[in-house]
Amino acid sequence: MAPLQIGSRDLAGHLPAGARIWLHACSGESALIRDGLEAADLRGLTFTGIFVPGLNRLAGLLAAGARIESYFMMPEFAGHEAQVDFLPFCYREIRLHLAANPPDAALVMVSPPDEQGLCSLGPVNDFIGDIWPQVPRIIGHVNPLVPRTQGRSIPLDRFHAVVEGEAPLPVSDPGMDEVSARIAALARELVPEGATIQAGLGRTPEAVMRGLTGHRNLSIHSGLIGDSTLDLLEAGALRADAPICAGVAIGSRRLYDAVGRPAFRFAPPSVTHDLAQLAGIGRFVTINSAIEVDLAGNGHAEATRKGLVSGPGGASDFAAGARGLQGLRILVLPATAAGGKISRIVPSGQAPGPVSLGRFDTDIVVTEHGFADLRAASPAQRRERLIAIAAPEHRAELAEN
Numbered sequence: 436m437a438p439l440q441i442g443s444r445d446l447a448g449h450l451p452a453g454a455r456i457w458l459h460a461c462s463g464e465s466a467l468i469r470d471g472l473e474a475a476d477l478r479g480l481t482f483t484g485i486f487v488p489g490l491n492r493l494a495g496l497l498a499a500g501a502r503i504e505s506y507f508m509m510p511e512f513a514g515h516e517a518q519v520d521f522l523p524f525c526y527r528e529i530r531l532h533l534a535a536n537p538p539d540a541a542l543v544m545v546s547p548p549d550e551q552g553l554c555s556l557g558p559v560n561d562f563i564g565d566i567w568p569q570v571p572r573i574i575g576h577v578n579p580l581v582p583r584t585q586g587r588s589i590p591l592d593r594f595h596a597v598v599e600g601e602a603p604l605p606v607s608d609p610g611m612d613e614v615s616a617r618i619a620a621l622a623r624e625l626v627p628e629g630a631t632i633q634a635g636l637g638r639t640p641e642a643v644m645r646g647l648t649g650h651r652n653l654s655i656h657s658g659l660i661g662d663s664t665l666d667l668l669e670a671g672a673l674r675a676d677a678p679i680c681a682g683v684a685i686g687s688r689r690l691y692d693a694v695g696r697p698a699f700r701f702a703p704p705s706v707t708h709d710l711a712q713l714a715g716i717g718r719f720v721t722i723n724s725a726i727e728v729d730l731a732g733n734g735h736a737e738a739t740r741k742g743l744v745s746g747p748g749g750a751s752d753f754a755a756g757a758r759g760l761q762g763l764r765i766l767v768l769p770a771t772a773a774g775g776k777i778s779r780i781v782p783s784g785q786a787p788g789p790v791s792l793g794r795f796d797t798d799i800v801v802t803e804h805g806f807a808d809l810r811a812a813s814p815a816q817r818r819e820r821l822i823a824i825a826a827p828e829h830r831a832e833l834a835e836n
Contacts, residue, residue: 438575439596443471446542449574449596450480454539455504457570458484460491462685463559465544465576466602469495472542477501481520483538485561487636488745490605490685507746508737523737523789526658526708526749533566540572544602545589546581553588556701557581558604558684558694564703567593578602584694586701607685609638609661611645614769617803619646622722622767625799625806626650629674630763631716633657633753635723636685639767643722648672655679656716658707658749662686665693673698682707708749713756720763723750723792727768729783730818730833731794732809734766738788740777747791754796763798770802770826778829780821782836800824 441449446468450456459465473495482496483504493503494511497518504520505512506529512519524532543563545554554575556564564587567573573589575597581604591597619642626632629652634640636659644663647653648670655664655673660681667673679699684690693699706712713719725734726744737745754764768779780802800807800821807820822833 436592438591438594441596441598443467443598444474446471446574446598447475447477447480449572451539451572453479455481455483455536457538457541457543457563457566458482459541459543459559459563460484460486461559461561461683462490462604462607462691463544463557464491464605465542465578467578467598467600468542468544468576471598472496472501473499475499485683487685490607505746507748508743510744521743521746523746525747525751526704527710527752529562530565530704530708533562537566537569539570540574541567541570542574542576543567543589544576544578544581546583547577547579548591549583552591554591555581555583555588556586557584558691558701560584560586560701560703561682562704565705574598576600576602580604582691582695584699584701585697587703603688604691606687607661608687609641611638611642614803615639615642618767618769618801619643621803621806622765622801623647625763625765625801626720627718628652630718630720631656633719633721633757634663635659635748635750637724639724639769640722643767653678655681656707656713656719658682658704658753660684660686662690665690668698680707704749708752710752710756713753714759716756717760718762719757719760720765721750721753721757722765722767723753725766725768725791726788727779727781727786728766728800728821729781729786730821730836731783731814732797732800732817732821733783733786733790733794734792734797735786735788736791740787743788750792751796754792764796765799765801766792766797767801770804770824771829775826775828778825778833780825780829780833782833785836
């Protein structure tokens with residue numbers, strides 16, 4: 436049965452009263468869906484999804500009276516705490532939570548149907564790729580600008596209603612700076628030829644990935660990819676056979692134009708973050724960032740001195756999966772913040788937020804001043820090695836703590 440054809444302003448009227456709704460986000464955020472919702476009265480509705488700070492926009496939903504259930508802290512939550520349920524779960528916990536509490540409805544942006552009537556989820560095969568069969572009501576934005584990718588699809592006849600129209604995908608460019616380039620040059624020497632790589636969100640992991648264009652026979656298995664993955668592909672750094680498996684692509688229009696190529700395969704977290712599958716990957720190298728690292732080797736990636744800014748994400752899942760088969764867990768970060776005034780290598784117990792990666796989840800920490808190998812290191816050796824890669828002007832104070 437063909438879905439109803441509706442306008443974006445009609446969306447709220449097709450959502451069940453009191454519903455909890457999965458909202459496609461990351462680079463799959465639909466401007467048509469967002470604008471239609473923001474014009475409605477959303478009181479009594481709760482929206483959940485993988486919302487990326489700095490990329491996705493939720494302020495209009497909050498202003499319209501909606502509640503938000505989020506696994507990442509967002510800047511626009513400030514002043515709306517009574518409307519927000521913040522669930523700081525890693526990805527394996529999110530999977531369990533959604534399996535036990537599937538949404539009542541979903542709003543997703545998809546490609547037009549193919550000859551078999553299947554609408555591709557494009558560059559965002561996140562949890563909706565796993566849970567859509569359990570969602571009673573699905574409403575889609577059929578967008579010709581969504582690339583058809585090798586990954587999960589939803590049959591057109593499974594949609595209750597669809598909105599049609601073109602809308603550009605959200606783009607992101609983390610940029611490059613001198614410090615990230617220096618970190619990338621150091622980290623490049625740690626990654627072996629033929630490795631399978633996971634990289635997190637942000638300027639420094641992207642810089643490290645771009646620094647690997649001279650490597651060969653690499654592959655990517657990651658929850659997230661950016662333009663750096665396309666750079667590696669075009670430089671000949673990736674293996675020929677099935678080189679890329681990812682959950683989400685966030686980057687430029689250049690990346691979105693490329694993700695339909697055969698080299699790219701998209702999969703939900705039941706594939707990308709599954710511990711059993713990750714444990715079977717040989718030479719699995721994880722490259723993630725942190726806001727601060729303490730002298731015990733704990734990584735803190737969720738808060739600054741001003742408060743929470745993110746969530747655990749999938750870094751701990753990948754760290755657990757990379758423990759064996761010559762795996763290597765690399766944590767990258769600039770040595771300072773605030774123009775050098777604040778050290779991002781800090782005494783134990785003095786980081787402002789929760790531990791995101793425990794001291795046994797990281798093998799090597801890299802700053803622009805060098806790298807600290809924490810493997811088989813005593814607590815005293817960890818302190819010594821981490822102080823050695825802090826900014827020189829902060830080392831004496833760190834040694835006194």
